[in-house]
Amino acid sequence: MNKAAGKLTESATARGRLPAHEVIYRQLRDLVLYGDLAPGQAVTIQGLTERLGAGMTPVREAIRRLIAEGALEFQGNRRVSVPLLNADNISELILARQWLDPHLSLRATERATPDDLEELTALDEALDRSISAGDLRGYLELNYRFHKRLYELAEAPILADLADGLWLRFGPSLRVVCGRLGTQNLPDKHKDLLEAMRAKDAEGAARAIREDVIQGMEQVRQSFDAPAVSN
Amino acid sequence: MNKAAGKLTESATARGRLPAHEVIYRQLRDLVLYGDLAPGQAVTIQGLTERLGAGMTPVREAIRRLIAEGALEFQGNRRVSVPLLNADNISELILARQWLDPHLSLRATERATPDDLEELTALDEALDRSISAGDLRGYLELNYRFHKRLYELAEAPILADLADGLWLRFGPSLRVVCGRLGTQNLPDKHKDLLEAMRAKDAEGAARAIREDVIQGMEQVRQSFDAPAVSN
DNA sequence: TTTGCCAGAATATGATCAAATTATTCGCTG
DNA sequence: CAGCGAATAATTTGATCATATTCTGGCAAA
Known part of the structure; x- marks a missing residue:
């Protein structure tokens, strides 16, 4: 096994450079987790591209992940928002x-x-x-x-x-x-x-x-x- | 509020036309759920674009969702695979x-x-x-x-x-x-x-x-x- | 075994198209 | 003439794709 190769190559992700979608995901996650986004508030892709200064592909992926985790809600039409609990x-x-x-x-x-x-x-x-x-x-x-x-x-x-x-x-x-x-x-x-x-x-x-x-x-x-x- | 407008417009999503990323998600989900993808098997974006006949953006989003749900595993480098349970x-x-x-x-x-x-x-x-x-x-x-x-x-x-x-x-x-x-x-x-x-x-x-x-x-x-x- | 290169795959961008909400206008009724 | 409502126009936003760029892992040569 060439397990050593991986170490020596000093892969970009391994040395701390995370892909953009991962970075955006974590930022957006914290926004939800610590309540910077209020319950019921609408979340727009384009709004986040500006707020977080990223392209729309990473933002899009981050939003999908959060929806899958129940952190965000897909509102049927094409709207995404922070879930309002009862x-x-x-x-x-x-x-x-x-x-x-x-x-x-x-x-x-x-x-x-x-x-x-x-x-x-x-x-x-x-x-x-x-x-x-x-x-x-x-x-x-x-x-x-x-x-x-x-x-x-x-x-x-x-x-x-x-x-x-x-x-x-x-x-x-x-x-x-x-x-x-x-x-x-x-x-x-x-x-x-x-x-x-x-x-x-x-x-x-x-x-x-x-x-x-x-x-x-x-x-x-x-x-x-x-x-x-x-x- | 123009709630009536929404009904009359007979919105595309409401009349059964789901967005591609949603369709792809469900297909890929079934592939995992019913074991059409074996544990440990690698999952590539390009492989799925061919297998499911879709663009890469929808495939990408579907994969992210499944990863968030634990159905797929992100292997650190840029590899995605079906988790191998112990x-x-x-x-x-x-x-x-x-x-x-x-x-x-x-x-x-x-x-x-x-x-x-x-x-x-x-x-x-x-x-x-x-x-x-x-x-x-x-x-x-x-x-x-x-x-x-x-x-x-x-x-x-x-x-x-x-x-x-x-x-x-x-x-x-x-x-x-x-x-x-x-x-x-x-x-x-x-x-x-x-x-x-x-x-x-x-x-x-x-x-x-x-x-x-x-x-x-x-x-x-x-x-x-x-x-x-x-x- | 190690080093450098290369093919292939994933990431990321911007453009383009489609859809939905919002704003506006126009006509009607009271 | 004023107020209401429906139809329509305009704007905003989401979905998708084609493409450029970056990264990884393997292969070959030293």
Whole structure:
């Protein structure tokens, strides 16, 4: 096998140069994940080519990917928009996360090395600083990265994919809710989780994350029962 | 609002003319779902433009969508292929379906009308005929449609999406396994399921589908422990 | 074995065509 | 004469293609 050749060739993608459609995909993904695009907002190809300064082919491909992941919605005619969730959708998401997240946390606890735990702890501390500073965007980003890292540690790529994909679906709504509540009222169970993980208490970790999920997602659900904002 | 205009215009997409990328997507999806593309097989853009007689832009978009759904795999360099599952992957899929399918069946049972039940029964009978006739492709297609219809009846679009997506992941492997076993040895629990649904026994339906999933998926898992075929 | 070259495939652009929404005009009725 | 509504024009946006460019992997020669 000429496995060495690949290394020596120092392929363009390997040395950090990602294809444009990949770059655009990640940018657009973050736009959805962190709620820079509001629920219901229309997404146009040409609008994005300007906003992200790219050709339309990469933008087009990025949009298709996001649609397939449920992050965007194809509206039958040729319109694409950020999905507008209803209370039932939220219930489904809560249900799915209530099953997936504990399962993944349990596996992550069994596999996490001290280094991994340190990394998670550092992420959580950064998260706390964002909350104190009232930095909403930072909170959303770090909170996601905390959970995402947990998924990765579980070494279950398919289940992690599923869990990861759910974040894209409630990302826009989460932003709206957190924007209303302010960063001060955003408790989490990360401390309990980390403690359980350090003790290799997999069941305890699963319980902690389950509470974290319920606590966070119920806030989103309640915002649907509450009177909708003006516009 | 000129909502009337839209109706009168009799929009092209509304009267059945789907965009090419959508058509290509569905064709390519079926190719994966029913195992016409073998696990590990390389998928090239230009190869598909010829095979499906389409331009490369629609093919490109279809491939991106399938990659996002986990039906295809982007191999880092510019290669795309049908994912080759390992035993761990199968375990993940079993786990996910063991949770999703019963849940959806339970909801479907609560909501199914007599007409719906009749439709499912008809699908199952057609399925039996395919088995008797030794028609593997027909079996794969009808079995999928049976479960897919069940997902739809649950009226939980997000969970249904997740469950549906899993089929794309084990489709190619399922084809290989069934090809080895022959259609005669493909038992299912559909009869038990339908009986429970007719009796509005939601818990019973959930149990039946759980057994159906385990029975079917375990066959796939075992084919990994069994000695791999020659090539 | 290593290095450089080459064929072939994928990426990316811009042009072109088609479709849908929005804006405008015109005619009608009250 | 004013206001409403329908038909139509104009603009915007999406879909598709042909083409240019870049990259990869293999092959051949040193």
